[in-house]
Amino acid sequence: MKYWRKPLDEAAAGKSRGEIVVIVDRCKGCGFCIAYCPRGVLRLSSGFNKKGYHPPEVVNAPKCAACHFCEALCPEFAIYVVEPDTKT
Amino acid sequence: MKIRKPSKEPPVHPKDSLLRVERIPHIWCPGCGIGTVFGAVMGAIQKSGCDLDRLAMVSGIGCTGRMAGYIRLDSFHTTHGRAIPFATGLKLARPETKVLVVSGDGDLLAIGGNHFIHAARRNIDLTVICVNNLNYGMTGGQQAPSTPFGARTPTSVAGSPEEPFNFCHLAAACGAVYVARWTALHIRLLTNAITEAMQKRGFSFLEVLTPCPSSFGRRNKMGSALDTLKFYHDRSVIRNGIDPRDALLDYDNQIVVGRFVDIERPTFTDNYEAVNLRHAMPSPEPERPQGRRKP
Ligand code: SF4
Ligand code: SF4
Ligand code: SF4
Numbered sequence: 001m002k003y004w005r006k007p008l009d010e011a012a013a014g015k016s017r018g019e020i021v022v023i024v025d026r027c028k029g030c031g032f033c034i035a036y037c038p039r040g041v042l043r044l045s046s047g048f049n050k051k052g053y054h055p056p057e058v059v060n061a062p063k064c065a066a067c068h069f070c071e072a073l074c075p076e077f078a079i080y081v082v083e084p085d086t087k088t
Numbered sequence: 089m090k091i092r093k094p095s096k097e098p099p100v101h102p103k104d105s106l107l108r109v110e111r112i113p114h115i116w117c118p119g120c121g122i123g124t125v126f127g128a129v130m131g132a133i134q135k136s137g138c139d140l141d142r143l144a145m146v147s148g149i150g151c152t153g154r155m156a157g158y159i160r161l162d163s164f165h166t167t168h169g170r171a172i173p174f175a176t177g178l179k180l181a182r183p184e185t186k187v188l189v190v191s192g193d194g195d196l197l198a199i200g201g202n203h204f205i206h207a208a209r210r211n212i213d214l215t216v217i218c219v220n221n222l223n224y225g226m227t228g229g230q231q232a233p234s235t236p237f238g239a240r241t242p243t244s245v246a247g248s249p250e251e252p253f254n255f256c257h258l259a260a261a262c263g264a265v266y267v268a269r270w271t272a273l274h275i276r277l278l279t280n281a282i283t284e285a286m287q288k289r290g291f292s293f294l295e296v297l298t299p300c301p302s303s304f305g306r307r308n309k310m311g312s313a314l315d316t317l318k319f320y321h322d323r324s325v326i327r328n329g330i331d332p333r334d335a336l337l338d339y340d341n342q343i344v345v346g347r348f349v350d351i352e353r354p355t356f357t358d359n360y361e362a363v364n365l366r367h368a369m370p371s372p373e374p375e376r377p378q379g380r381r382k383p
Contacts, residue, residue: 029118031312032317035314035318069275072124072128075121076114
């Protein structure tokens with residue numbers, strides 16, 4: 001992550017990181033999570049799920065800031081984010 | 089970053105504890121905003137930490153009406169327009185239960201319109217969430233009291249000749265103690281608003297604008313569901329605290345969202361108890377006889 005200035009407490013505060021989990025077969029390919037991810041982590045995959053939709057795939061995992069917006073916006077409860085214990 | 093090893097266990101979404109997962113995927117169309125609102129409702133329930141045994145959801149008929157069938161709570165899917173009367177009965181019989189009413193604009197405010205205005209007038213302690221998709225989605229997209237002037241539906245092929253209701257103004261005028269409007273994109277604000285509304289004593293009302301890509305969106309050339317979300321994104325203006333009369337839904341210019349009313353007034357139960365107490369005062373009977381009390 002690039003800052004326009006270095007936060008004073010960067011070392012102490014750490015950065016949030018998230019691991020994205022897609023429950024592929026629940027997805028209906030609406031693209032909400034992809035369009036509204038503030039950090040461009042996701043993209044539509046070319047593969048199909050069981051129902052013939054294109055689920056999202058993670059293209060830029062380290063950039064995920066664990067804001068959980070994709071999780072909140074998904075109408076199918078098909079994507080969520082877990083935050084690993086260690087903040088680095 | 090650690091990459092999660094694929095495990096044998098199926099992944100568990102944080103909202104799965106409130107979902108009847110065996111019924112998922114739900115019936116809502118791809119990109120329908122009802123799922124997002126449902127997520128916000130579950131998020132608000134989780135956040136409020138209320139006792140799930142003392143919480144019930146009631147819905148009517150229509151796309152949104154299916155929500156009661158997907159939530160892992162005591163829930164009831166009533167007949168068309170009758171979610172509020174059912175919820176009223178439930179609330180009066182079990183005053184300790186929090187009752188959420190979730191339904192569409194057609195169900196709550198067209199067919200159930202009369203129930204709505206009187207429940208608000210009486211200030212029955214309910215949280216009513218109206219998912220407004222601007223038409224009767226489930227039955228084929230017919231014109232509803234929310235359909236914007238000039239919009240095309242199968243029952244207004246040349247464009248709707250009617251002015252739609254301003255539901256927030258209606259609710260406030262009837263006496264609701266909490267009135268807010270958000271869209272399916274204002275997901276965090278919406279979740280907070282539902283939590284606030286649930287904590288409120290009295291009739292609280294939330295209108296949520298959602299994309300309906302299969303029906304309203306398709307006939308009105310609104311593009312994909314994502315385009316509708318972007319439309320809401322571009323047009324919404326947050327104006328908390330304004331008179332709901334001025335909270336207009338002008339789709340050509342701006343869509344006013346925000347929290348418009350947050351007041352206190354005695355609920356139906358408070359007034360009922362007060363009146364009956366007063367009635368009983370002149371000749372207080374220390375021990376009430378069994379069975380029905382004489383008037
Ligand atoms: S949690 Fe936020 S940053 Fe991470 S993928 Fe979801 S929307 Fe993007
Ligand atoms: S928001 Fe949900 S349903 Fe839509 S593309 Fe993303 S994961 Fe799939
Ligand atoms: S018809 Fe419209 S409101 Fe109903 S499920 Fe489909 S998109 Fe949603």
